[in-house]
Amino acid sequence: MTHRTDTTTRIENVSRRNFLGTMLSAGAMILAVRCGVTEEAFDPKDIPAESAAFNPDVFLGIEPDGAVYIVAHRSEMGTGSKTSLPMIVADELGADWNKVVIQQAIGDPKYGDQNTDGSRSIRWFYSVMRETGATARMMLEQAAANRWGVPAAEVKTELHEVVHDGKRLGFGELVADAAKLDAPAKDALHFKDPSEYSYVGHEMPVDDLDDICTGAAVFGQDFQLDGMVYCSIEHAPALGGKVVSYDDKAALEQWGVEQTVELPAFTPPHVFQALGGVAVIANNTWSAFEGRKKLKIEWDLGANAAYNSDSYKRDLQKTARRKGKVVRDVGNVDREFRKGGKVLEAEYYVPHLAHAPMEPPAAVADYKDGKVTIWSCTQNPQAVQDAVSASLGIEKSDVTAHVTLLGGGFGRKSKPDYCCEAALLSRELGKPVKVAWSREDDIQFDYFHAVAALYLKARLGGDGKPTAWLQRSVFPPIGSTFAEGTTYAGAGEMGMGFSDVPFDIPNHRAENGPAPAHVRIGWMRSVANIYHAFAVHSFLDELAHAAGRDPAEYLLDVLGEDRHIDLTAQGVDYPNMGGPIEEYPLDTGRLRAVIERARDESGWGKRELPKGHALGIAAHRSFLTYVANVVEVAVDDAGTITIPRVDTVVDAGLTVHPERCRAQFEGAAVFGASLALMGEITATGGKIDQSNFHDYPVARIHQAPQQVNVYMIENDHPPAGIGEPGVPPFAPALTNAIFAATGKRIRELPLSKHSLA
Amino acid sequence: MVKLTVNGVEREFDGDPQIPLLWYLRDILSLTGSKFGCGMGLCGCCTVHLDGTPARSCVTPLEGLEGKSVVTIEALSADGSHPLQAAWRENNTPQCGYCQPGQIMQAAGLLADKPSPSDEDIDSSMQGNICRCGTYQRIRASIHQAAKEMA
Numbered sequence: 001m002t003h004r005t006d007t008t009t010r011i012e013n014v015s016r017r018n019f020l021g022t023m024l025s026a027g028a029m030i031l032a033v034r035c036g037v038t039e040e041a042f043d044p045k046d047i048p049a050e051s052a053a054f055n056p057d058v059f060l061g062i063e064p065d066g067a068v069y070i071v072a073h074r075s076e077m078g079t080g081s082k083t084s085l086p087m088i089v090a091d092e093l094g095a096d097w098n099k100v101v102i103q104q105a106i107g108d109p110k111y112g113d114q115n116t117d118g119s120r121s122i123r124w125f126y127s128v129m130r131e132t133g134a135t136a137r138m139m140l141e142q143a144a145a146n147r148w149g150v151p152a153a154e155v156k157t158e159l160h161e162v163v164h165d166g167k168r169l170g171f172g173e174l175v176a177d178a179a180k181l182d183a184p185a186k187d188a189l190h191f192k193d194p195s196e197y198s199y200v201g202h203e204m205p206v207d208d209l210d211d212i213c214t215g216a217a218v219f220g221q222d223f224q225l226d227g228m229v230y231c232s233i234e235h236a237p238a239l240g241g242k243v244v245s246y247d248d249k250a251a252l253e254q255w256g257v258e259q260t261v262e263l264p265a266f267t268p269p270h271v272f273q274a275l276g277g278v279a280v281i282a283n284n285t286w287s288a289f290e291g292r293k294k295l296k297i298e299w300d301l302g303a304n305a306a307y308n309s310d311s312y313k314r315d316l317q318k319t320a321r322r323k324g325k326v327v328r329d330v331g332n333v334d335r336e337f338r339k340g341g342k343v344l345e346a347e348y349y350v351p352h353l354a355h356a357p358m359e360p361p362a363a364v365a366d367y368k369d370g371k372v373t374i375w376s377c378t379q380n381p382q383a384v385q386d387a388v389s390a391s392l393g394i395e396k397s398d399v400t401a402h403v404t405l406l407g408g409g410f411g412r413k414s415k416p417d418y419c420c421e422a423a424l425l426s427r428e429l430g431k432p433v434k435v436a437w438s439r440e441d442d443i444q445f446d447y448f449h450a451v452a453a454l455y456l457k458a459r460l461g462g463d464g465k466p467t468a469w470l471q472r473s474v475f476p477p478i479g480s481t482f483a484e485g486t487t488y489a490g491a492g493e494m495g496m497g498f499s500d501v502p503f504d505i506p507n508h509r510a511e512n513g514p515a516p517a518h519v520r521i522g523w524m525r526s527v528a529n530i531y532h533a534f535a536v537h538s539f540l541d542e543l544a545h546a547a548g549r550d551p552a553e554y555l556l557d558v559l560g561e562d563r564h565i566d567l568t569a570q571g572v573d574y575p576n577m578g579g580p581i582e583e584y585p586l587d588t589g590r591l592r593a594v595i596e597r598a599r600d601e602s603g604w605g606k607r608e609l610p611k612g613h614a615l616g617i618a619a620h621r622s623f624l625t626y627v628a629n630v631v632e633v634a635v636d637d638a639g640t641i642t643i644p645r646v647d648t649v650v651d652a653g654l655t656v657h658p659e660r661c662r663a664q665f666e667g668a669a670v671f672g673a674s675l676a677l678m679g680e681i682t683a684t685g686g687k688i689d690q691s692n693f694h695d696y697p698v699a700r701i702h703q704a705p706q707q708v709n710v711y712m713i714e715n716d717h718p719p720a721g722i723g724e725p726g727v728p729p730f731a732p733a734l735t736n737a738i739f740a741a742t743g744k745r746i747r748e749l750p751l752s753k754h755s756l757a
Numbered sequence: 758m759v760k761l762t763v764n765g766v767e768r769e770f771d772g773d774p775q776i777p778l779l780w781y782l783r784d785i786l787s788l789t790g791s792k793f794g795c796g797m798g799l800c801g802c803c804t805v806h807l808d809g810t811p812a813r814s815c816v817t818p819l820e821g822l823e824g825k826s827v828v829t830i831e832a833l834s835a836d837g838s839h840p841l842q843a844a845w846r847e848n849n850t851p852q853c854g855y856c857q858p859g860q861i862m863q864a865a866g867l868l869a870d871k872p873s874p875s876d877e878d879i880d881s882s883m884q885g886n887i888c889r890c891g892t893y894q895r896i897r898a899s900i901h902q903a904a905k906e907m908a
Contacts, residue, residue, distance in 0.1 A: 078853030078890045205849065212854030213845045214837040215790020215830035219855055222789035230784065255773035286780035287773070289796070358794050358802060358855040358889045407792065407855025408889050439795045659849060663892070667852055670891025693799040693887065701893040702880040708894060 009112070009128050010034045011059075011135045011186070015179035024061040024069060029139070029179040033059040033132050034110045059132050060089060062140075066160060066172030068095045073105040074116045074125070075379045076208065077357075077406035077413070078667075079723045080660035081121040083206045085129050087199040088656060092133025092192060093140075094157025095171070097199060102207050107381025107401035115380040117414050117523065118577065119623035119721025122656055126719050134189045136178075143177035144169050159198075194716075203659045208405060220362040220377025220404045221436060228364060228432040229258065231425050232288035234295055235277040235445050236265065238686025239519050240302040246278050250294035256287025260295070261428055263421065268484045270520055272387040274420040275445060281429065285436050305686040307518035309352065309451065312683075316453035316515055317347060320474045324511035325488055328499045328572045331507030336468035342460040344546055348535035349748040352681035353449035354696055355524050359407020360442040365422035366432040371398040372423050377406040379414040391420040392427060399423075410525040410671075415447050443696050444688040447522025448681055450475040452531035456539040464547030465558055468507040471539075473498050473532060480517035487514035489528070491573040497532035497622060497728060499572045502588050503540070504560025519683065525671060526727035529622040533728035534735075534749065537618035541736040542745065551736060552599045552617050562589030577624055583718050584624045594628040594649040594713065595619045601711060602630035602647040612636055613644070616737025618729040623721025626651040627665075629729040631705075633737035639757030643673060643705040643734065648726060650710065653717035661722050662710040668726025669708045674698040676731035678752045761822045763788070764832035774820035778812075779803045781819050782829060790830040790858050794887070801886030804859040804866075805829045811866035813885075830858035833865060840906040841865055844899040852890035860886050864900050873904050 014032040024030060061069040070089050076082035086102050089095075105111060113124060137157050144162035145152040147169065155164040162169050194201065211217035236242065248260040258281045265276035280291035337343060363376035365388075372392065378384050381401035389396040406413055422435040437445075452475035461467040477493060479486035489512045491499075499510050524530075544554035564585040567574040576584060595617070598604075604615055612635050619628035632645040646669045655661045678697045682689045690696040735746040742756055759770045763786060770781060777796075782788045782805070791814055794802030798813040805814045806828040814827075833839050841861050844850075851857045860883070867874055867882040874882070879897050888896065 076853075078851075080852075203849075205846065206851075208854065209846050209849070209851065210837060212851045212857055213842040213861065214833075215788075215858045217854055218789070219792070221793055222783075224787060224789070256776075284776070284780055284784035285793070286776050286784070356889060358800070358853065358887065359792070360794075405855075406853060408853045410889075436793070439797075439800075663849065663852060663895075666894060667891035670893060671889075674889075692797055693795050694797065698887055698889060699891070700884045700887060701896065702884050704891060704893045706876075706894070 009131065011132055011183050013139070013179065013181065013183045025063060027064045027176065029062045029175045031060040031132060031136055031183065033128065060136055062136065062171055062175050064172050064175050066099055066170055068093065068100045068171070069103050070100055071103050071105045073111040073114055074121045075403050075406055075409070077116065077379065077409035079121070079664060080206045080657055081116065083204060084122060084657040084660060085125055087204060088126060088129035089133040091197045091199045092130050093137045094159065096160035097204070099160055104403050106403070107385045109382060114382050115414055116409070117379055117411050119724040120578065123579070123624065123719045123721060126656065130191055131186065131189055134191050135183050138184045138189065139178040139181050140171055140174050142181055143174040146177065200656050201658060204657065206660070217405055219359050219407045220375070221359050221407065223364045223375045223404055225364055225366060225432040228434055229281050229283065229429065230285045230288045231279045231281050231433055231435045232285070232292050232438065233263065233277045233279045233421060233435065234292050234297060235275045235441070236299050236301065238301040238304040238307065240265065240268070240304050242276070242300045242302065243278060244298040244300050246298065247296040251280055251291040254287055254291040254294060256282040256284050257291040258282055261425060263424060270481055272383060272415050272417050272420065274391060274417055274424055279425055289438060301686055304518045307683050307686045309682040312518070313349065313451070313453070316451065316474045317349070319513040319515065320347065320453040320455040320472045322513065324472050324474070324513035326509060326511050327494045328508065328510040328567070328570060330509070330570055333468045333470050333507045333509045336507040337457070337459055339459070342546070343457065344460070344542060345455070345457045346539055346542060346747060348454040348538060350452050350531040350534055351749065352451045352519070353524060353675055353679045354443045354446040354681050355410040355412035356443060356696060356698060357408025357410055357412055360437040360439055361413060361418040362434065362436045363419040363422040364432060364434045365419065365426040367423060367426040370394060372426065373400040373402070374419050374423060375402040375404055376416065376419050377404050377413055378416055378419065379406065379409045380416065383414060384416040384419045387416045387420050388423045392423055411523045412446060415522055439693070440691045443690055443692065447481065447520040449524035449530070450477070450521050450528070454531060454535035456535060458539070458543055460543060460547055464549055466505050466543060469503065469505045470509050471498070471501070471536065472511045472513060474513035474515050475531065476515045476517035476521050478521050478523055481520050481522060487516050488512055492575055493528040495574050495576065496528035497536065497620060498528065499574060500567060500586060500621070501536055502565055502586060502591060502621065503558045505558070518686065526622065526724040529620065529728035530675065530731070533618065533620045534731045537620065537729065537732035538735055538747065541616070541732070541739065550605065552595065552604050555617060555619065556592060556595055559588050559592055562592060577721070579624045584720065586621065590626045590651050591619055591621055594626045594651050597711060597713070598628035598630045598647050598649040601649065601709065604630060610634070612741060614737050614740035616733045616735065616740055618733040618736060620729040622725045622728050625720040625722070625725040627725050627729050629733040631730065631733040631737045633734060633741055635738065635741045635756050637757070639755055641677065641738070641751060641756065644707065646705045646708045648708060648710045649713065651713040651715065652720045652722055653715060654719045655712055656719065658712050661712055664722045665710040665726040666708045669730055670699050670704040672727045672730025673704055673734070676734050676749055676751060677703060678750050680750050759819050759823055761824065762826040764828060770819055775818050777815050778805065778817045778819055778822060778827065779814035782814060788829050788831055792855055792858060794856065800856070801863055802856050802859040804862040804886065806862060806866065809869065811863050830862055833861065839865065840903040841868070841899065844902040844906065848895045848899045848902065850892055850895040850899050852892055856886060856888045860888065860896055867900065868904055868907060872908060874900065
């Protein structure tokens, strides 16, 4: 993973170029922003100077009637970033929000990173949005100052007007003049004081709220084109399986079915290719689904037909008991363990999980004359361009990737295999095609969250604190999806709550063992933090009880003095989620502060709890954000678990939309409850055993935490992640609470496998 | 031939009457406000009103709907002003929004039945509607708010 940088971002006045055919008129003032914010090493000289002119998408346009168009270049899947990012632009500009129109971007490398995951929309683009708004504001100010014959420094913008000493000019009146000015240089930009902001930091309705509540919002599954056919694809039951032969006679007799098409199996590594299989084409989705049921297919299941998750689990656990590849080594744990005394060991296990967004993946493709246009619920329209161009053997620039709203993503929709399927079928059939995945397709052919086995061992000193700590993590890595045969984790996965455990322990070693993948492995909301946080924070709670200490006080004690931990100096390959370490240090003081606040807000040790109720605590830094959770659990005599209350304290630095931030942490508690209580994907003979919400349940309203209180700590640290960091500390806080309530230690998820009666 | 009323408009369908109402609405009438989430009546995304009562349209074949009246989220109110829609907006209830039409239609059925529901009533009526984003506590608050508004 490379560090993000925005030093190459360029903002240009492109008003005089031809933007006919866009939403903007010939008289508009238009700023193009070429973002240097990307995951890859990037040279601004690589961007064609005229790219904005050839591809008429821009970041900001102001019409002579005053309408302000702001391009949303990230995907909206529920975090609110489609609203939050334009809020920053509008505030710096001084725009009236009622005159702002948000326009969803297509995929284009000039926007920099568009992969809406990794909890980075705000943390990577806050500065770019401010600069864009400030650039336009200063041009409008200059235009007004010229007209009035006063210094530009004396004028300012207020609610869509430039003002000076009682004089006012609306943005629209200034557009023609401002469009003729050069954009100010980056180092000449000046910014508003945050106290002047009307939108950032305030509660704002999200852009699509009205449409969502009336059913007018268009998601990927909803998109339609005239003359479009509907396709559903039967994939090989095991990853890498191939069609030997098939009989579609009965399928073709199904009302509405028009034909079938065989899609070839992919050639490894998988990346985001179409899986292959047999597609049924119909004049409606249901007929395509029904036709599929009537196919008779003989499969060559391939090598992964030997995959059984039960025996695989035992293999992972065996590996975790052996020494692995060392990823962090402080002091000498072996020498310390040889001293004997109070030594504890524990093993933890978290199964495969499926993302299960409410909207199963879907894409519409229209292939014509060597070019293809895609409309899909994608988290990453540039990945759609890359994957589809590779599938069809056409240029990336010949793939136009539109982004609909996403009915949830959670990382699944960063992987555009379904877009490749639609594109291949549209080329084959010569007409627009919709590929709609069923729920069964979604669960059985996911890019699964990795199954993980963990082993932890610690020696306690005379004061009860650990003097040595050994941790091992073994899971099939995400790298296996991109390079066949990858068995060891990447530094990114290790850096998710494993190589960066922030405890003050003099002898500390972290190891990773190898694990081969037999299904597609992908990133799911919070990624490797999920199993790492579960094991690490459960084990710490075990040590607290072994030492006879209060878990919250013990956690603070083991965290140690407030300090910035320099993992690089310890020899750790630590990408810090793309955050420069000088801007985003691993700061135990901030972690301490959220723990103390959560302890106090939850009434830890003070609140009277009914019989069967207890509290558990866990705190975790991920996606550069510090989160502490106190979960209240209630376990009745029958062993039934309910979660009456969760107190979540968050330090994510500067927040743009605090209300949507709280919503993300409310939702993260529910996502965490789903995986802790009931989430489990297993495989037999290479085939996933689960298929829909009856056997892959997720938390419903009566099972989810009943009350989640979220407290956002206000400060001016750089903005950090919001979408994901709420999930990791939930499961260990819950199982620590269950231990406090029942004396039963849960070392394997989900809880549905255990009896608490 | 099946004859039914959808959002006040009389409709006729002469295809395979086994087609579930959801796909008739979405793919044939292009009323895509009712969502596809599971196809088994497990998630509630597809909830519509059938003669005034919430029903899972993904498991309701058209053949049983002769003479029935279907109302979808698009016609719950003429202008999005139903007290539930207003409360949903006021509480910023949706995250991704995909399940919310089904949630709102189910909640409208609950309030028709129980104008002033308890938390338990809400949990009991709404537990067939999954929200993967986890907006349940705002759904609960919004239902209470709409109930007060309608009282």
